Amino acid sequence: MSARDRISIFPSRMAQTIMKGRLKGAQKGHSLLKKKADALQFRFRAILKKIVETKSLMGDVMREALFSLAEGKFATKSDFNNIVLQNVNKAQFGVITQQDNVAGVLLPVFETAQSGADSNELAGLSGGGQQFTRIKKNFERAIKLLVDLASLQTSFITLDDIIKSTNRRVNALEHVVIPRIERTIQYILSELDEMEREEFYRLKKIQEKKKKMRAKSEANLKLLKQRGNYQEPQSLLDLDEDDQQEILF
Numbered sequence: 001m002s003a004r005d006r007i008s009i010f011p012s013r014m015a016q017t018i019m020k021g022r023l024k025g026a027q028k029g030h031s032l033l034k035k036k037a038d039a040l041q042f043r044f045r046a047i048l049k050k051i052v053e054t055k056s057l058m059g060d061v062m063r064e065a066l067f068s069l070a071e072g073k074f075a076t077k078s079d080f081n082n083i084v085l086q087n088v089n090k091a092q093f094g095v096i097t098q099q100d101n102v103a104g105v106l107l108p109v110f111e112t113a114q115s116g117a118d119s120n121e122l123a124g125l126s127g128g129g130q131q132f133t134r135i136k137k138n139f140e141r142a143i144k145l146l147v148d149l150a151s152l153q154t155s156f157i158t159l160d161d162i163i164k165s166t167n168r169r170v171n172a173l174e175h176v177v178i179p180r181i182e183r184t185i186q187y188i189l190s191e192l193d194e195m196e197r198e199e200f201y202r203l204k205k206i207q208e209k210k211k212k213m214r215a216k217s218e219a220n221l222k223l224l225k226q227r228g229n230y231q232e233p234q235s236l237l238d239l240d241e242d243d244q245q246e247i248l249f
Contacts, residue, residue: 006184011191019188023181030173037166039103044159051152058145065138072131090115093140095147100155105162110151112144 009015098109 006180006187009184009188011188011195013192016185016188016192019181019185023178023185026173026178026181030170030178033166033170033173036103037163037170040105040159040163040166043102044156044163047152047156047159051149051156054145054149054152058142058149061138061142061145065135065142068131068135068138072135093143102159105159107155107158108151109155110147112147 007019009019092114094113094115096111096113098111100107100109
């Protein structure tokens with residue numbers, strides 16, 4: 001195991017505890033990010049399905065709106081541009097922005113809002129009023145669908161970027177961070193086992209050395225006794241009171 005495959009740390013019990021805590025945190029973070037990615041993927045697929053349906057409906061709505069415009073021009077034998085310019089002086093519909101929270105990700109949501117009553121309701125009554133009202137309703141529906149489609153497209157792009165970054169984090173934790181911490185823990189355990197074996201070997205050698213020294217001392221003592229040069233040390237209990245006082249004080 002090379003030093004690049006693990007975290008550079010001194011092997012000890014404290015380091016082992018720290019690495020176990022980091023491993024637990026990384027595993028929990030990986031689990032939470034995985035759940036977040038799954039939730040975002042579920043919403044992503046739902047938005048994609050809705051975009052396809054909205055685009056398909058948008059084609060029919062725009063075709064109907066443009067056909068009603070051409071039909072109105074043909075029926076009234078006139079152009080609606082002058083009527084629109086004379087009667088429309090402010091926007092009837094506006095766009096408001098809201099936010100939708102999906103697994104901690106804020107997605108922009110666009111909605112159409114009508115500003116008050118329709119002030120141009122009677123426009124065009126003098127020439128093709130019914131056709132003008134029909135055209136207006138068809139284009140109102142088209143505008144609402146366009147705003148919904150813009151909201152879905154924006155949410156789609158935002159989710160796509162967030163899902164990519166989340167998946168990168170999940171893969172980094174799964175394939176880089178967690179294995180590196182696990183290899184570090186294995187390194188610490190192997191080093192601690194090696195240190196324990198070295199300590200056990202050292203203690204064993206010390207005991208063997210003490211045993212040899214004790215055996216040598218006993219052999220020398222036995223040899224002195226055999227030669228008669230050995231004299232037992234005098235016990236403190238056998239000393240006189242004066243001698244004891246001198247020794248103790």
